[in-house]
Amino acid sequence: MAGHITGESPIQREPGIANLMSSHKQVLAHAEAQCADKGTKLTQKRKTVLQGLLQTQQAMSAYELADYCRDELGESMPPMSVYRILEFLEGEQLVHKLKLANRFVACVHITCDHKHAVPQFLICEQCHRVSEVSIKESTLRALRNNVETAGFKLASPQIELNCVCDTCAVAG
Amino acid sequence: MAGHITGESPIQREPGIANLMSSHKQVLAHAEAQCADKGTKLTQKRKTVLQGLLQTQQAMSAYELADYCRDELGESMPPMSVYRILEFLEGEQLVHKLKLANRFVACVHITCDHKHAVPQFLICEQCHRVSEVSIKESTLRALRNNVETAGFKLASPQIELNCVCDTCAVAG
DNA sequence: TACATAAATGATATGATATATCATATTTAT
DNA sequence: ATAAATATGATATATCATATCATTTATGTA
Numbered sequence: 001m002a003g004h005i006t007g008e009s010p011i012q013r014e015p016g017i018a019n020l021m022s023s024h025k026q027v028l029a030h031a032e033a034q035c036a037d038k039g040t041k042l043t044q045k046r047k048t049v050l051q052g053l054l055q056t057q058q059a060m061s062a063y064e065l066a067d068y069c070r071d072e073l074g075e076s077m078p079p080m081s082v083y084r085i086l087e088f089l090e091g092e093q094l095v096h097k098l099k100l101a102n103r104f105v106a107c108v109h110i111t112c113d114h115k116h117a118v119p120q121f122l123i124c125e126q127c128h129r130v131s132e133v134s135i136k137e138s139t140l141r142a143l144r145n146n147v148e149t150a151g152f153k154l155a156s157p158q159i160e161l162n163c164v165c166d167t168c169a170v171a172g
Numbered sequence: 173m174a175g176h177i178t179g180e181s182p183i184q185r186e187p188g189i190a191n192l193m194s195s196h197k198q199v200l201a202h203a204e205a206q207c208a209d210k211g212t213k214l215t216q217k218r219k220t221v222l223q224g225l226l227q228t229q230q231a232m233s234a235y236e237l238a239d240y241c242r243d244e245l246g247e248s249m250p251p252m253s254v255y256r257i258l259e260f261l262e263g264e265q266l267v268h269k270l271k272l273a274n275r276f277v278a279c280v281h282i283t284c285d286h287k288h289a290v291p292q293f294l295i296c297e298q299c300h301r302v303s304e305v306s307i308k309e310s311t312l313r314a315l316r317n318n319v320e321t322a323g324f325k326l327a328s329p330q331i332e333l334n335c336v337c338d339t340c341a342v343a344g
Numbered sequence: 345t346a347c348a349t350a351a352a353t354g355a356t357a358t359g360a361t362a363t364a365t366c367a368t369a370t371t372t373a374t
Numbered sequence: 375a376t377a378a379a380t381a382t383g384a385t386a387t388a389t390c391a392t393a394t395c396a397t398t399t400a401t402g403t404a
Contacts, residue, residue: 041371043381061361081382083362088381099272099334102361102390120315122324131322139314143292143333146311150303152294152335159333161315162271163324213400215352233390253353255391260352274361274390 024054030111031094040092048075049085050094050106059103059128062086098123098130100160108132118157124165135159196226202283203266212264220247221257222266222278231275231300234258270295270302272332280304290329296337307331 028051032042042050052068053060060068062082069077086104089095093116096105101123109116109132117134124130140157147154203222204214214222224240225232232240234254241249258276261267265288268277273295281288281304289306296302312329319326 041380045382063360078383079361080363080384084382100332120318122319122322124324125327131324133318133322135318136314139311139318142308142311142314146292146305146307147294147333147335150294150305151338152296152303152333153338153341155297155334155336159331160272161319161324161331162327163319164327166323166325169325213351217353235389250354251390252355252392256353 024051027054027106027110031092034094034110035092038092040088042092045075045077045081046085046088048073048077049082050089053095053104053106057129059098059101059105059123059130061103065104096121096132096158098160100162101128101130103128105130105132118159120159120161122161122163122165124163124168126164126168129165129167131165196223199226199278199282203264206266206282207264210264212260214264217247217249217253218257218260220245220249221254222261225267225276225278229301231270231273231277231295231302233275237276268293268304268330270332272334273300275300277302277304290331292331292333294333294335294337296335296340298336298340301337301339303337 028042028047031050032047035042048069049065052065052073055072056068063079065086066077066079066082069075069082086095086097090097090104094107094110096107096119097103098105098121100121105121107116107119118140120133120135122131122133143159144154200214200219200223204219207214220241221237224237224245227244228240235251237258238249238251238254241247241254258267258269262269262276266279266282268279268291269275270277270293272293277293279288290312292305292307294303294305315331316326316329
């Protein structure tokens with residue numbers, strides 16, 4: 001019953017920890033204000049979970065997040081609470097669930113005020129690093145066309161792709 | 173420990189059971205020949221699992237398939253064997269694993285001799301019906317471009333999309 | 345045929361992700 | 375101050391999946 005974070009590959013934090021910390025503070029403040037506007041509350045626990053996702057910069061499972069919050073952020077966090085909190089954060093569009101990986105990521109657009117484009121998630125199968133990029137309108141239209149011709153509708157415009165990141169590709 | 177097939181929505185079999193049965197027979201024969209060519213064997217158990225996928229026309233979990241084989245096809249089938257057999261069938265390209273749904277489908281191109289196009293799977297979130305369509309070369313190129321710009325590589329060109337089929341959309 | 349080897353399947357244990365439900369604590373409104 | 379609503383804790387259980395060892399079945403060769 002050791003930690004849930006698989007040790008396969010280290011977590012990458014390019015811009016230096018200190019900068020990230022302070023930028024996370026801003027993101028959290030923004031998220032809190034956004035919730036307040038909508039009449040919901042970003043409680044301490046919810047903030048901690050979101051902070052975990054912001055800091056690790058990885059797609060995390062609920063159980064991994066529970067461990068991370070307890071061990072690194074000093075906040076006791078039963079996994080079932082994490083699931084509930086993630087559900088809340090998803091509803092607030094602060095977090096995305098990646099079905100392809102059964103993991104969760106912080107939305108990279110929390111501090112943007114404009115409407116988000118359709119996200120395209122590139123998920124490294126090996127280290128779970130995630131890149132959230134925007135899909136071109138024309139590409140999305142082509143996909144949607146395929147879908148509707150087949151008698152389906154896109155349930156969520158979000159697109160997830162099985163990838164390998166360059167770092168793992170080199171290492172592999 | 174009741175059946176694993178969720179009763180939410182009935183399985184749809186448009187062309188009439190009898191026709192499907194006979195066409196499945198052909199598909200199975202083709203699959204068997206294909207294996208023989210490669211020096212592998214489509215055993216009785218493997219045939220039964222593939223038949224289950226062909227008949228239900230749904231994305232099925234391994235456990236659902238185990239139940240289906242036992243109850244509907246009269247072949248005792250421990251879930252762990254189903255996993256092994258699905259792995260084999262995937263290797264033979266007779267079956268695809270849909271990570272988005274944690275389920276498996278029969279490949280719709282088993283009887284085609286030409287090389288398959290890149291598959292795009294439309295998965296109904298509600299009834300797990302799946303449509304396997306081909307993605308246009310230009311669309312795939314656009315996606316791949318997005319991916320490589322972000323420093324990733326597509327691990328599998330297979331694309332899975334969260335959808336709702338028209339039947340469920342009407343019912344819902 | 346008899347035997348050795350390889351391949352396939354059976355059986356069990358366990359891990360990992362997720363949902364359901366009821367109890368308790370905290371916040372909010374009146 | 376109290377009731378109602380919201381948030382969190384705790385437990386049980388469902389669901390998807392892998393690892394491992396035992397047993398059976400098929401295959402090749404003396």
